[in-house]
Amino acid sequence: xxxxxxxxxxxxxLVAGLTVAMLLSEDKCxxxxxxxxxxxxxCELATESSASIWSLLNPAALCLVIVAVAIPAYFVVNAIGNxxxxxxxxQHG
Numbered sequence: 001x002x003x004x005x006x007x008x009x010x011x012x013x014l015v016a017g018l019t020v021a022m023l024l025s026e027d028k029c030x031x032x033x034x035x036x037x038x039x040x041x042x043c044e045l046a047t048e049s050s051a052s053i054w055s056l057l058n059p060a061a062l063c064l065v066i067v068a069v070a071i072p073a074y075f076v077v078n079a080i081g082n083x084x085x086x087x088x089x090x091q092h093g
Contacts, residue, residue, distance in 0.1 A: 005081025012077040017070030024061055025053035032056075 026036050029043035029051075036043060042050045 009078035013074035016073035028056040
C-alpha cells in the first residue's frame with residue numbers, strides 16, 4: 001500500500017504549526033504597540049524600528065506550537081490518509 005499520505009501529513013503539520021506561530025508572533029507585535037507590515041512579515045514598532053515577526057516568538061512558545069499543533073496535525077492527517085487509502089484500496093482491489 002502506498003504510504004504517500006505521510007508527505008501530506010508532514011506538510012499539513014508544518015503549515016498548521018507555522019500558521020499558529022505566525023498568529024502568536026503577530027499578537028506579540030500588537031502587544032508591543034507595533035503593527036504588522038502589509039508587504040512583509042515585519043513588525044513596525046512604535047519606536048520607528050522594525051523586527052521580523054519570527055524574532056518575537058520565544059523558544060518556549062515555538063516548542064509549544066510544535067508539540068500542541070504541528071505533531072497532532074501530522075497524526076490526524078496521517079490517520080485520515082490511512083483510512084482513505086484503505087477504503088480506496090478495498091474498492092479497487
